[in-house]
Amino acid sequence: MSTQSGVFTIPRRLSLSAQAAAAIQKAVQENVWQEYLPSERRLCEMFKVSRPTIRTALQQLAQEGLIEIHHGRRNRLLHVAPPVTQAQTRLVLLISHQPISQMALTAYQGISEMRAHLAEQGFTSENFVCPSGSAAAQRRKLETFLRQNRVLCCVLLSLGKELQEWFAAGSVPALVLGSCHPAVKLPSLDVDYRSVCRHAAGLLRAKGHRRIAFLTPQSSAAGDLVSEEGFLQGLGHVCDIARTEGIIVRHSGTASNLTAKLDALFTSIHPPTALLVAKPRHVFFVVGYLLRHGIKAPGRISLIARDYDPHFEQVISHYRFEGESFAHRLSRLMLQMANKGFLQKEPNLIFPRYVAEGSVERYLA
C-alpha cells in the first residue's frame, strides 16, 4: 500500500550542515563579520559542530555566491544583493531527448516516484525535451532556457558528450541518469552495463556459442559505449583455442533499418547462434522479426535481453534489478542535490542480476 502524502507532515532529517549554512548566512546579514569569514576551525567552535559539517555548509554558501573560497586564503565575503538570494528557485529540470512519458516502464516509474518525492518537498520539476540535432544547437537551446528560467539543478537523461561536458563546467549542478562519458566528471546513477554485457557474452560463450551478435543502437550515450566494451571483454581472451566471433550490429532504431540489419545477419553464410539485444523495445522488434520469419528461439537462435521489462518475465532471459531500489536511490540523490546544491562527483552503479527464462540454449556445433 503506497501513500502519496500531502496532509501528513513528514519527519525528515534536516542536516546539520544546512542548518549551519542558514545560521552563518543569518550572522552575515547581521553584519557580524566584515570582509572575511572566521576560519573553519573557529566557526566550528562557534556553532559547536564538526569541521566537515561546517565545510559542506561553506560550500553550499559558495554555490549560492555568498562567499568566495580559495585555498590557503581566508573565505572572503561577497556583497550580494540580499533580495535575490531570497527568492530561491525550486525548479528541477529533467533534460532528455525523448519525452519522459515515452520512456521505458522502469525508467518511467523511477522518475515518476522521484518527481512525487520532489513535489512533496515543495520542488517543481519540469521535463525539458532537447531535440536531437547538432550538439551546438542543443547547447544553445538549453542555455537560453536556463538563462530565462532560474533552475535549481538538472537531471541529464542519456545526453551526448558535449552537453555533459557543458554541465561538468559547473554553472548548474546536475545528476547524470545513465553513464558519464569518460573524462566527464559528474555525479551519476546508472546500471553497470559493462558488467552486464560482459556476463552475457561470457554466458553464451560458456554455452558453446561461437558466433554471438550484439544488437545495439548507434547512440552517443555512454551506457551504450561501455556495453560494447563489456560485450567484447566477455567474449574471451585472444589466447583461447576456440575462437569466438563477436558481431556488433549498430542500428538507427527505425523499423526499416532494424529489418535490414537483421536480414543481413540471418541471411549471411554464418548466421549467429546467439543474440544479445539492448533496449526493451528493440527486443520486441527482434521477437516480431523472428516470428515473421518463423525462426525458432531457442533453437536457431538464443536470445538475451540486456535490459528489463516486466513482459520479459517467463518469456525472455534478461537482466533485472529491483525497480524500487532504483527509484529509491534516485530520489535520495535528487533530494540531496536539491537541498545541498551539489553532489559527490561519483558514479553510483546498480548491478542487475541475470534471470534465465528459457530463451537461451546450449549450442552444439
Added chain:
Amino acid sequence: MSTQSGVFTIPRRLSLSAQAAAAIQKAVQENVWQEYLPSERRLCEMFKVSRPTIRTALQQLAQEGLIEIHHGRRNRLLHVAPPVTQAQTRLVLLISHQPISQMALTAYQGISEMRAHLAEQGFTSENFVCPSGSAAAQRRKLETFLRQNRVLCCVLLSLGKELQEWFAAGSVPALVLGSCHPAVKLPSLDVDYRSVCRHAAGLLRAKGHRRIAFLTPQSSAAGDLVSEEGFLQGLGHVCDIARTEGIIVRHSGTASNLTAKLDALFTSIHPPTALLVAKPRHVFFVVGYLLRHGIKAPGRISLIARDYDPHFEQVISHYRFEGESFAHRLSRLMLQMANKGFLQKEPNLIFPRYVAEGSVERYLA
C-alpha cells in the same frame, strides 16, 4: 580562543522519532483516525520512516497517555477528540487488487499523472490493495478501513461486481476505472472493449479467417466480460453462409496454465488461424510461446492485441488510444469528484483505433 555564543543559532539535531510523534499527534487532533491508530507498518509508509522510528514515537505518545499499546492488538486512541466533522478529509483512495506499481504501462502513467494533479491541489491519495479472496471478506476489509480512515472518495480499479454494488449503495463517492458491471450505476471511465473486440473479430473474419480464438483472463472484471460479448458479436451473424468458429480461451494468468491452454489450442485437429489476445503481458507470453515452438506469425497464425503497449508499435497489430487524452480525462473527472463530492453516474467511454502492423494476414483456405 573560545567564543561564548549567544548570538549564533546553534544547529541541533532533532530525532526523527520526536518529529514523527509530533506529526502523529497532530493528525490525531485533526481527527484523521477514529478509535484506533493505523498499524505500525502503515504508519511507516505514511510518514516515510522506518518501524523502529515509529515505534519509539508511539512509545513516547503512550507515555504521554495519548494512546494505549497492547501486544497483538491495534493501538487504541485514548483521548478522543470531540467529533468535529467539519474537518475536511482530503484522502482519495485507489482500490485495486494489484499494487499500482505492478500495473501495465498505460494505466500506470494515467494514474501517476492523476495522482500528481491531485497532489497539486492538496489532496492525498493512497493505494488500498484489496486482496483477492471472497467478496464478503473484501467488503469487510474495506469497510473497517473506511470506518477508521476518513476518506473523501474512491477510485475502483477493475473490482468485482459485489464491491461495485457496495459503492453504488452510496456511502462513499466513487469512480470506476474500467467498466461497470451491468445494473451497477456508478460513474466510470473505460475503454470500449466491446467495440474493440467486435471490430477485431469482424476484421479477422473479413480476412478469411474461420477459426478465431480469443485469449482472455478468467476475471470477474466487467471489461473482460463485455470483451467476450463483443468478440462473439463480431464473429458474424448466424445467417452467414461461411460459418465462423469462435473459441474463447479463459486462462488463469499463470505461465503453466497459459502454456497448457496454448498447447491444447495448437495441437488440436483444427487449430485457429487467428488469435486475439487481451492484456499486453499475455500477448508477450503468447509471442514467447510461438517463438519457442517455431510457429510463424503471420503465416500459421495471425495475431491481434486487444490492448496497447508501446512495444507493439511496428511489431504487433493492436488497438490504441492517446495516453494523454486518457490521463487528461481521468484527472479531470477525479478533480471534479474530489471538489464537488459527486459525479454524473454515466459511463465515459474511450474508443481506441486499430493500428495494423503486419502481424495479421489474409487467410486462404
Added chain:
DNA sequence: ATTGGGTGCTCATAAAAGTTTACCAGTAGA
C-alpha cells in the same frame, strides 16, 4: 629569499541515528 603560522584540503576512523530484514508472539476473525 626563507620561514613559520595560519589557512583550506584530504583522508581515515569512529560513533550515533536510522533503515532494513528477518523472525517471534499475541490477538481476532474465518
Added chain:
DNA sequence: TCTACTGGTAAACTTTTATGAGCACCCAAT
C-alpha cells in the same frame, strides 16, 4: 483450530556527523 494481521525484538547495514592527523597553500615577518 487455523490463518492473517497485529505489536515485539534483534542483528546487519547505511548514512550522517564527529574527531584527528597530516598535507598543500598563501602571506607576511624575519
